[in-house]
Amino acid sequence: MSEHVVGSIVEGKVIKITPFGAIIALEGGGQGLVHISQIANSFVQDINDHLKVNDNVKVKIMSVDPETNRISLSIRAALPKPERTDKAPRNPNYKPREQRGNFDKNSDSHPSSQTPLNDFEEKMKEFLKQSNDKMASLNKRANKR
Structure with missing residues (x-):
């Protein structure tokens, strides 16, 4: 079995689906488990809705236990991060510092007084x-x- 480096993204093939995850045969040898929580970015009720035996997938190696040769994998972590198209702040009530105004600390109009x-x-x-x-x-x- 070749050396699998934690954090690397590798290709693999689904060889078995279980109720709690999918067993992936890694290129270069070895097998690992993708837990059901690591299949997709959304809730996974049934793994069969997302994966089939013989599907080729990209997985990120999350951990390797050298004593048991168990490899923990994640499809979610191997997915590209979606880029935010809107550069608006996430908080709809957010105002840039310039727009917040100046407040007297002793005034009742200070936003933190209530x-x-x-x-x-x-x-x-x-x-x-x-x-x-x-x-x-x-x-x-x-x-x-």
């Missing part, structure tokens, strides 16, 4: 006030009887 924690505390205070008002109303009714 943090999620402060917002939660305000909602909790309002809830407790309403709860106490309702309890007082129920206690008054109970005392009238």
Whole structure:
């Protein structure tokens, strides 16, 4: 068996499909397993929807255990990375620094003055006030009887 280098991308042929992955015969000798999670970039319910016996595939060697001769492979990692065609920021609320504006740190208009924690505390205070008002109303009714 030839030396397989972790991280290299090699050609292989699907020789067996199991419920948990596919066994690949590597060019240059040896076999490895592509786990079901490493078949495609999307969820794989049935490997047979993606691979067939005798399919030629490119795989990336993820690990080699020299004691057991087990080779872990990935088809996903061997796929070319899709290039982003839009260079827009991923966050739709993102604004470049120039567009954010200047804020006085002591001002209430500072965007961080209403943090999620402060917002939660305000909602909790309002809830407790309403709860106490309702309890007082129920206690008054109970005392009238």
